[in-house]
Structures are given as structure tokens and as C-alpha cells.
Amino acid sequence: MRSNDTTYTILDNSWIGANTKLMLLEGPTEEFTRPGQFVNIAVPGFTLRRPISVCDIEGDTLTIVYDVVGGGTETLANMKAGQKLDILAALGNGFDISRCGEQPVLLAGGVGCPPIYSLAKHMIANDILPTVILGFNSDKRMIMIEQFENLDIPFYVATLDGSYGEKGYVTDVIRTEGLNPDYFYACGPLPMLKAICGQLSIPGQVSLEARMGCGFGACMCCSLETTRGAKRICKEGPVFEKDELIWK
Amino acid sequence: MEMTEHTENRPARDLRVKLGNVELKNPVIPASGCFGYGYGMSEYYDIDVLGSISFKGTTLEPRFGNPLPRVAECTAGMINSVGLQNPGIEAVISEELPKMREAFHGPIIANISGFSIEEYRECCRRIDGEKQVEIIELNVSCPNVHGGGMAFGTCATSVADVVKAVKEVTTLPVYVKLSPNVTDIVAIARAAEEAGADGLCVINTLLGMRIDLKTRKPVIANVMGGFSGQAVFPVALRMVWQVSHAVNIPVIGCGGVATADNVLEMMMAGASAVEVGTANLINPWACRDIIDALPAAMEKYGIESLSELGR
Structure with a gap:
């Protein structure tokens, strides 16, 4: 209880x-x-x-x-x-690190960075070495750069306007840096998550957000139609497997 | 010694109430749609403390419901437009009810919705005879697909037609959960009673909406939704008073109840029991907290037995 x-x-x-x-x-x-x-x-x-x-x-x-x-x-x-x-x-359910592959990449955009920081720390504590790529609109909107740098893992930043790090999206960094991840974890704005799921052919997990009523599964205000039936973002989520998500 | 005598002389507070022939150990019932099928809330407290549970509104076929966002913040309340998401009556009977019965052993209120009279009838026929289901509560706030989409609950003859149709297929007490979005709720209540309803639940949510100032668009994807929460309590109380003074069947008070004092007030207005909705979503322990607080509230206002309040 x-x-x-x-x-x-x-x-x-x-x-x-x-x-x-x-x-x-x-x-x-x-x-x-x-x-x-x-x-x-x-x-x-x-x-x-x-x-x-x-x-x-x-x-x-x-x-x-x-x-x-x-x-x-x-x-x-x-x-x-x-x-x-x-x-x-x-x-909520949180990220499952038991199926992270050999070379997991962690992708976060904007205020999606905090849970990805928690995930990165948790992976490191479990002897898994992730690569982290953060994306922001510009250097003025960047957060948590120092905290991620202090984790001492492969770490990249992309900005849309090129004001810091690489110019472009987090998925561009995978290409330009020649990274070869076999599993991904992602959290950020919906268009970013949609692009990641569409562009990366590897499996992964995605954390979603929603306007919620209760947050503990009672009201069905944050339901999501998935390939495995209706799920509550607050209860069965907020983390979903890529192949559960239906993009419209 | 004096202290002991005082304690011994203090009358025991009797929380039991009756809805017709159905006895509840207390009047507190989580309202439909705010408590799922109960068992999910067992991770917060032992739900056997509850008087009853009105389960999530159930239709004949599975429904996913409305697009997101389905919820909006309001002052002392909220708006929801879930759209009757539910797995359908067969899955409720085969999957949800068994899990509900493991966690809750008291009388269950089956909340039934329909978009046609035939759908209400078929759902009630199937739920009849299910163990622990002792009351059927008809949600008549859904649109009637054969009646131009107008909600059943906004028309006295439609409500009467649904009640009559349902009473033919079940021996369970049939309660009608009345919509407040009507000109004269008393006329609808009387029509339900005359058609054979065994009780009423007063009220369902009030129709409301919000607009996001940044996007200039409605917050709720479905534009409008049901307004609930503490803000609606005075409206609900007024309607409970009006309805309970106009009919001779039990009334369950519902709308904005969040405290033991609210429960007493509802019962003083004429309710025989009380449903608690939105409060559960803000505080998962809300119903348990209200039940725990009832004896002290009764003592404060000189009430020995709750059944002396209800009509």
C-alpha cells in the first residue's frame, strides 16, 4: 500500500x-x-x-x-x-533499462532533459554507458548542460539555430557523428518524438506527456490509443515502446 | 473516572444508511468515472471501507472515447470530456468485475450508459444477476442517436422510456443519474419516478468550457465537457433539495462533495447517500478521509445516526 x-x-x-x-x-x-x-x-x-x-x-x-x-x-x-x-x-511506469541494447542513445529536447538525466545516471550506476544528445531551439533555451557534462559520458548538444553545438536536430547528430546506436530512449516535444520514431530504425522507448486529471489511473483523461489497446499515459505510461505508438 | 464515564456515555455514531432495501455501512460512494472499477485504488487504501462503488460508465460495445485533451482546470473545479471510454459490458463482466470483487465486498452500483434505448436494455439485461451488483445507475446524459443527438436526460419522455425499457429486463433497483443541464430537473425526476425508477442520483456534471488564451482555442479537444468539483456543490445541493422534496424514492446526492460536512449537508438536503467524484482525483484517499471524519462531524452537530438525516 x-x-x-x-x-x-x-x-x-x-x-x-x-x-x-x-x-x-x-x-x-x-x-x-x-x-x-x-x-x-x-x-x-x-x-x-x-x-x-x-x-x-x-x-x-x-x-x-x-x-x-x-x-x-x-x-x-x-x-x-x-x-x-x-x-x-x-x-507512472518509468524507463525500462533491461532492454537497452549494447549502444543506447538518450535523446532529449527542451524540458524533456530532466527525466533523461535521471535515466543516464541510473544507467551509469548499472554499468551501462549511454550516449546523450540534447536538442534546443537556441543557446538561450539550453538547460542542464553542466550536469550532463559532469556525467562524463559521450555527450552532444544540437541547436536549431546553430548557436551552440551542432546545428540541427538530435537525429542529425547521430548521422554527422557517425554514431551507431542499437536502442534509443527519448523525451521531448511531440514533433521531435515523432521525427525520432520515424527516422530511427532501431527500437526504443518514448516518454510522453499529457494534460492529466488525476495522474494515477482513475479518470481516463490521458488515454492513448496504442497498437496494444487503450493505455493511460499516467499509469501504463508515460513511457511507451516505439512500436506501441500510433502516429497520426 | 469522569472521563471514562463521559466516553462510555458518548453515543456510538451510526453511519449506516439505506438505499431502498440496499443497506450501506456508510453513505460514501465513489462516483462513476472517478474511481475506475475500484481495484486500481487498492494501492492507496483498503476500499472495503466504502459504502458502495459506482463503477466506470459502461456501454454495450468498447469505446475509446474522445481525443485529448480531455481535461481542463477551473476555479474550484475541473472540466472533463472523456467520452465514456470503457471496455464494453462483456469485458466489464468477464474481466473488470472479478477484479473489483476481490478488492471490494460490498454492494456495487453498475453505471450503465447507452446511445439508444436498446443499448441500455441490453447492458442492464447482461449485468442483472452479476454477484454484488445491487443497483443499476442509468447515465442519461449521453446523446440519443435516434433522437437527433439530444441527451436522453434532457427530455422527460426519453427518461421515462429508458426507465420503462430497462425495468422490463432487470429486477435490480434502477436509479437514474439526472443531468443538471435542464430547465426543470423536478419534471424529469417525476417522470423517472412515474416510469418506475427506484431511485435517483442528483446530479451529473454541468456543461462547461474553457479557452486557452495563448492559442485562443478551447482547452478541451471536444470543445465542451462536464464541469465538476467543489464549485458545483451549491448547485447540486439545491437540486437534491428540490428533487427529494418532489419524489418518494431515495436520492443519492452527487456534486462537489469533498468533506464530511458536505456529506451531512447533502443528507440534510434530502440525500440518502452521497457520491464523491472529483475529490478522488485530487486526493486518492478522499473517500476514506471523509468516512474517517464523519463520526467527529456527526458529534459536532449532534447527529447519532445518519439514517435520521436522509429522507
């Missing part, structure tokens, strides 16, 4: 990008089983919780990184260290 201790204390809430904040929280972390799981945060003054991917877990602290996109995340952005949040933790 899940613990109903849902109180977390904000230790830090700082800007790490033009529109992106990192929040460090102290509270129960023992229910997390996989990277790529998410938390669902009750934001004071709002009805629906806000689902946000977990970026890192260390002991009884967890890190989330979020874009400030609307009223809910604006309220979160204004919260200070010491304040408490009501958070449902360890939601």
Missing part, C-alpha cells in the same frame, strides 16, 4: 534557464522504482495537480525541473525554500 505521507519541503527553487526552474524537495523517495516516473503536485489555489517528471533522486531529496508555462507553474515558481507541497510521488 502506498504511504499517504505526501508532504514535501522545498529546499531550493532556482532559475536554471530563461524560462526553467529547478526545485529541490525533501520528502519520501522510497516508492520510486525507475527513472522516468513523475510526481503530481498540488499547487495552492489550483484544482488539478501538476504532473512533473523527476530529474534526480538522492537519499530523501528529489529534484524536478519545470518550464514556467501557465498559472500553475507560475505559482510553483513563486514558492520559496521552507514552504511545503502536497505531492503524490512515484507515479
Whole structure:
């Protein structure tokens, strides 16, 4: 049975990008089983919780990184260290690293970077050496570059306008660098995920996001039609296998 | 010594209520669509504490439902447009109900939807006789494909036709979950009662919408959806009062209930039991928390037995 201790204390809430904040929280972390799981945060003054991917877990602290996109995340952005949040933790399935192949590549775009960071750390801890490629619109929107560099693994950055790293998409980097991955993990905007699934002939896993009602499988507000029937992004997802996804 | 006597003299709080001949150990029922088939919520608490469960609205054939987004934030509420996603009555009976019965041993309310009178009839015929299913709750908020797409629940004769058709194929008590999106809910309630309904559930969601200021387009893919949550409580309470004073069959109060005080208020308005919907989606322990808080709330307001409140 899940613990109903849902109180977390904000230790830090700082800007790490033009529109992106990192929040460090102290509270129960023992229910997390996989990277790529998410938390669902009750934001004071709002009805629906806000689902946000977990970026890192260390002991009884967890890190989330979020874009400030609307009223809910604006309220979160204004919260200070010491304040408490009501958070449902360890939601969703997360990434499965047991089928990562010999040369896995991790692809992230924008605010898709945080769960990919958690995945990379988890793989390294399990003696798997992934290659990471991050994609951004421009250098002004980049986040988490230093954290990824500190992982000391093969690491590339692509920007659409060429203002940093290689000019183009994350899939362009695979080609230009002559990488030969046999499995991929991806998280980012839907057009990017669609392009990755269309261009890469290798198998992989994709983390999706959606507007959610509950975040724990009760309301069916985030259902997805897959090749294996209807699935809930919050419960059977957010990570799906490439061959489950139906692109329209 | 005085403390002990005080405790011993304190009357036990009786949470039991009755819906017709169906006895519930407490009045708290997760509303259809906010609790799946119950068993999924067992990872949060022992769902056997619940008075009953109204399971996810079920149709004859499997339905995927509406495109995403299906949900929108509102002040003290939310809008959903799931579109009756469900695996169809056969899969509910063969796969979902067995799992539900493992986790929950009390009376189950079968929420049935249909797009034609024949569909309601066939679903009710098949669910009749299923162990633990003690009440059928008809969702009449779906559009009638043979009636120009107007929802069954917005027309007194359509509601009466559905009730009469269903009563021919089942001996289970038939409750009608009324839509609030009508001019005169009392007229619809009376029509349901006259057609033979054994009870009513008041209310389903209110039709609402939101627009995203950035995209200038509706947030919900299906444009409109059902508005629910604490904001609708006063509307639901008013309708429970009106309906329960106009009919002689039990009324289940539903709409914005989130606290034990809300439960008492609904019952004072005339409800015999209470469904809790949106609160479950915000706090997965909501129903359990409400049940736990009921004895103290009853003591505070001098209520020894909940059945003394309901009509």
C-alpha cells in the first residue's frame, strides 16, 4: 500500500534557464522504482495537480525541473525554500533499462532533459554507458548542460539555430557523428518524438506527456490509443515502446 | 473516572444508511468515472471501507472515447470530456468485475450508459444477476442517436422510456443519474419516478468550457465537457433539495462533495447517500478521509445516526 505521507519541503527553487526552474524537495523517495516516473503536485489555489517528471533522486531529496508555462507553474515558481507541497510521488511506469541494447542513445529536447538525466545516471550506476544528445531551439533555451557534462559520458548538444553545438536536430547528430546506436530512449516535444520514431530504425522507448486529471489511473483523461489497446499515459505510461505508438 | 464515564456515555455514531432495501455501512460512494472499477485504488487504501462503488460508465460495445485533451482546470473545479471510454459490458463482466470483487465486498452500483434505448436494455439485461451488483445507475446524459443527438436526460419522455425499457429486463433497483443541464430537473425526476425508477442520483456534471488564451482555442479537444468539483456543490445541493422534496424514492446526492460536512449537508438536503467524484482525483484517499471524519462531524452537530438525516 502506498504511504499517504505526501508532504514535501522545498529546499531550493532556482532559475536554471530563461524560462526553467529547478526545485529541490525533501520528502519520501522510497516508492520510486525507475527513472522516468513523475510526481503530481498540488499547487495552492489550483484544482488539478501538476504532473512533473523527476530529474534526480538522492537519499530523501528529489529534484524536478519545470518550464514556467501557465498559472500553475507560475505559482510553483513563486514558492520559496521552507514552504511545503502536497505531492503524490512515484507515479507512472518509468524507463525500462533491461532492454537497452549494447549502444543506447538518450535523446532529449527542451524540458524533456530532466527525466533523461535521471535515466543516464541510473544507467551509469548499472554499468551501462549511454550516449546523450540534447536538442534546443537556441543557446538561450539550453538547460542542464553542466550536469550532463559532469556525467562524463559521450555527450552532444544540437541547436536549431546553430548557436551552440551542432546545428540541427538530435537525429542529425547521430548521422554527422557517425554514431551507431542499437536502442534509443527519448523525451521531448511531440514533433521531435515523432521525427525520432520515424527516422530511427532501431527500437526504443518514448516518454510522453499529457494534460492529466488525476495522474494515477482513475479518470481516463490521458488515454492513448496504442497498437496494444487503450493505455493511460499516467499509469501504463508515460513511457511507451516505439512500436506501441500510433502516429497520426 | 469522569472521563471514562463521559466516553462510555458518548453515543456510538451510526453511519449506516439505506438505499431502498440496499443497506450501506456508510453513505460514501465513489462516483462513476472517478474511481475506475475500484481495484486500481487498492494501492492507496483498503476500499472495503466504502459504502458502495459506482463503477466506470459502461456501454454495450468498447469505446475509446474522445481525443485529448480531455481535461481542463477551473476555479474550484475541473472540466472533463472523456467520452465514456470503457471496455464494453462483456469485458466489464468477464474481466473488470472479478477484479473489483476481490478488492471490494460490498454492494456495487453498475453505471450503465447507452446511445439508444436498446443499448441500455441490453447492458442492464447482461449485468442483472452479476454477484454484488445491487443497483443499476442509468447515465442519461449521453446523446440519443435516434433522437437527433439530444441527451436522453434532457427530455422527460426519453427518461421515462429508458426507465420503462430497462425495468422490463432487470429486477435490480434502477436509479437514474439526472443531468443538471435542464430547465426543470423536478419534471424529469417525476417522470423517472412515474416510469418506475427506484431511485435517483442528483446530479451529473454541468456543461462547461474553457479557452486557452495563448492559442485562443478551447482547452478541451471536444470543445465542451462536464464541469465538476467543489464549485458545483451549491448547485447540486439545491437540486437534491428540490428533487427529494418532489419524489418518494431515495436520492443519492452527487456534486462537489469533498468533506464530511458536505456529506451531512447533502443528507440534510434530502440525500440518502452521497457520491464523491472529483475529490478522488485530487486526493486518492478522499473517500476514506471523509468516512474517517464523519463520526467527529456527526458529534459536532449532534447527529447519532445518519439514517435520521436522509429522507
